[in-house]
Amino acid sequence: MSELAQKPSRRPVLKFSANGVQNLAMFGILVLIWIVGSILFPAIFNTWENVRNILVSSTSVIITASAITLVLITGNLDLSVAGVGAMSGVLFGLFTIAGLPVWLAAVAAILCGATSGFLNGFIISRFKQPSFIISIAFKYFTAGIALIASNGQSIASGMPGNVKNIAQTISGLPLPIMYAAVISLIFLFVQNSTVFASQAYAIGANIKTARFSGINTVKVVTSVFTLSGILAAFTGIIIVSRFSVADCSMLPGLETDCIIAAVLGGTDINGGRGTILGMIIGALILFTLTQIMNFLNVAMYDQQIIKGVVLILAILVNDTIRNKIKV
């Protein structure tokens, strides 16, 4: 020890922040799950087909949770994303049936999502109300609009064929994966190197201090929620485009899945902590597990039980890493 203290090494020493350890641990778990999958199903697990399926199914969570992670970092919750996604998807379907060109319909649907997210965030931050309640109100509101607009049925016929173009596969690479990659890269950049993200962390850590140090909390929180509305709407559109069906209940449990992915990645739901990279690893863990369970013929509802157990374990592991391991 004393030798080390006397001559400070000139070599670059690999150093980790607490977030680094967290992400590394989660990445280790992902690799472990992957190895287990490869041992169980040596023939199919490591094929491009399988990897692509896992990636495609995780896109909706990765895209939405990019913004949800920021929302959680500011110490808020957004439970409205499933409703917003369903509303935008249904409206997108109806717009295309009404004869709007597909891109215009998509933009209009995303604008609806953005409006909902904006109102959500503005009411929460301006009137200092708990995000939990306001986002539940918006969940009811948007899910209700989706139900009323679609009259409770799935819209399967009448959409023009080029709706599929949004989520088509170009030379073996499905576009949803591209969207997820681009969006998560943008959010990685935002989270790591913008003032905006630092302000979000500050608000999550202590909103009073943040306000007194001159951060416009209303602006930051509103933007974060607007982003979440936009991305939820985009997810809804991608789902409609993938399956060519607009259904009022097409994103069941998206809000819980996003929160689970973020928490698996080390985000604190009380705010002030969390990384986009962790969220991506968390989402991949979630969907790799799902895929393994699908291969094992585990029924949908048993997967739900396992998801709940994984959520509890993830929080416990997070706490242990934060409390026991000093970096």
Place this chain on the structure above:
Amino acid sequence: MKNRSRSLNSTARYNIALFLVLVAFVVIFTLMNPKFLAKFNIFLIFRQNLPNMIIACALMFVVTSGSIDLSVGGVMAFCAITYAALCVKGVNPWWAIGIVALIGVGIGLINTLLIEKLGIPAFMATIAGWLIYGGLAFTVCGGPNPISKPAMQVITILDDKATYVGPFPLALVIVVVVVAVFLFLERKTVLGKYAIAIGGNFNAAYFSGINVIKMRAIYYVLCSVMAAMSGVWQVARLSTADPRCIGLGTEFAALSACIVGGANIKGGQGSIIGAVLGVLLLAVLPNGIQLMKSALPVWLQWLKSPFLPQVITGIVLLVVVFINYLIGRGKHYE
């Protein structure tokens, strides 16, 4: 707000205002369609909202004490299916109710363990619980197909269309009894005061000698048991135990009712009367609008959509929160 008397505290004033709003809506709906106040419709409202009503009463304690329980929907489904499965296996329905109530107690204790002992945030622990119990409901059921009528003949004890206590249907009696019991617990035992104390300031409550974990455990157990009983009620009412629809969205419906009834989501404020009024308000609005005949102009016809309750709940929540902001009640987050 003409009842703003100095002798009443803010919760009482809020409840009176809420009651007046409820009465106003009832009068309006009755003027629109006299059938709104018909015996059949009143009983229908109580039958349909019994689960929300009794869960909201118990959830009110949990929310007032500064915690939250989102697992009630899953617990309700799990207990409903377990009850049906036990009955089909030939267990005496009354014994089955007892077993299901015990399951509720167990789930409440598990919640306590996760939240109070292991320190998992209540929101996450109970969301996980909701996933787990909701999944277990399907597992007990053996798949997505409901246990339905032919196999369910055993369970006629609570079949509510046949069961009347004097002139009143069973639902009304159950609601009145449960609400009375909860009012007693709130007013005459330490439960109500301690809930407000714990929710108002957790540390202060702890240091003034309240056994915080024990009290929270009681609230969680009450909540889970009420959810379990609601599950039994749904099975009796619908004569089918369907894991896909029993308990769906109950947690948010009951929570919305508590918020409308004046609960502070951060704890420290709330009353059983408020919860009851909240449930009634959220139940009466969609029902009354459905019954409005031809009184609606064309541009409001969309209000007749059968999916309106969701939108109404959302709007009422926003309005209530906004009013709370205006009158400076329930400052949630600074």
